[in-house]
Amino acid sequence: MPELWMPGATRLDIGDHAPTDGGTAKAIGHITWDRNATAAKPADLVPYENLRDYFGKNPAGRAVASHILWDPFTGRVTQFLPANSRSKSLADKPGGTRTNRAGSVVIQIEALFFPYCRVDGKVYARLVDTPCKGWAELNAWVRSWGVPDEWPMGQPQDFVSRRDDTVWRTKAGWFRHADVPENTHQDPGSWPAFTAVAPGGGKPATGGAATYVPFPGATWFSMGRKSPVVAAMRKRLIAVGCNRYQSSKDPDVIGSGDKASYEAWQRKCGYTGAAATWPPGKTTWDKLQVPK
Structure with a gap:
């Protein structure tokens, strides 16, 4: 049985657990995008603690919390809901697909990032440009819940939406926030490559990220x-x-x-x-x- 709470993550259980609907196992990649910046006008990254408190302590934040807040610069991870609960971070219109519940799991990851954020004087245009610390462990934990290392609508390369209701309903794997029906966001723009799997196990192989380019769809x-x-x-x-x-x-x-x-x-x-x-x-x- 996979772990409901990611090993090594800080647990900040916000309660309000509810089951998913069953079906294909999914993970959703988001970025916090809490500031708008440009190459000409970069902005300092919002402190991790601010987002952790927003999702975990602010009552308003409880309505929008993902399962995981991940800091790709330090590797810190905070988990707000167990893997088998739905979260509330996707728009979900009445009468359509229940986006937050549309799978055996729908594990949602918020990466602390926005384009052209500045950290220690350096500007990062894309999430994949960051150190991506902690990604190997996060990827392995999501994989343990049956989410395959695939992007059914393509590896995140840009901020263009490619929503397809049929693919969403029938395919397992990782989806961009931009891929989800009924949603208008266009993040995350990029996402780190899947990590290697050690022979006979689901833990990342020594050496971190995979040597080869993952299938882009x-x-x-x-x-x-x-x-x-x-x-x-x-x-x-x-x-x-x-x-x-x-x-x-x-x-x-x-x-x-x-x-x-x-x-x-x-x-x-x-x-x-x-x-x-x-x-x-x-x-x-x-x-x-x-x-x-």
């Missing part, structure tokens, strides 16, 4: 997308003997050569027919081991 592989991940994928496809590239131009932009080469890789993995066609799937992506 099928929708990420759109023609014309530019990313260093594309260039890394290309190198791996060539290395495993699936070079179908006709040009060395723009190696970091998805094009027809990537499609042909990846389909060759899928066939090499034993897939045929429609299962061997673009876009990539998680199984073959994980086997390819695209390095960070």
Whole structure:
């Protein structure tokens, strides 16, 4: 039985526990976004204690608390509700999907962060730019509740909403706040890569973050997308003997050569027919081991 309260987290039980509805196990990534800042006008990060007190002590905060408040700069974690309770941090309109309850668990994580926050004189534009301390332990605990290391609507890369009611209802995994039906927020913008799993266990392997790029979701592989991940994928496809590239131009932009080469890789993995066609799937992506 997984732990209702994350080991190592400060427990600040706000009460008002209530069950979830069952279904696919989910986790939701949020950022606190408690100040608006820009590259030209960064702002100091709000103290962790302020948010902890808001969610845990202020009666108004009890209506919006997630399960977890996580400080990616220090690794501090405070938990306000047990994993098997719903929280109240998602908008939930009457008559629709019960967003806060739509799964066997719906574990919600608030990362203490906003774009262009300033900590010890340094400005951080994205959550993934922070030290992400404590993420390995947090990821392992969420995983222990049956939440797979997948983003059904794509790895957070931006602040664009991609809500899909069918995916939300039927898929397990991690969702951005921006992915959730009935909600209008567009966070978190980015999120750290999933951590490695030690052989035979759910604890993170020694060394912290995984060596390889996690599967970003099928929708990420759109023609014309530019990313260093594309260039890394290309190198791996060539290395495993699936070079179908006709040009060395723009190696970091998805094009027809990537499609042909990846389909060759899928066939090499034993897939045929429609299962061997673009876009990539998680199984073959994980086997390819695209390095960070």
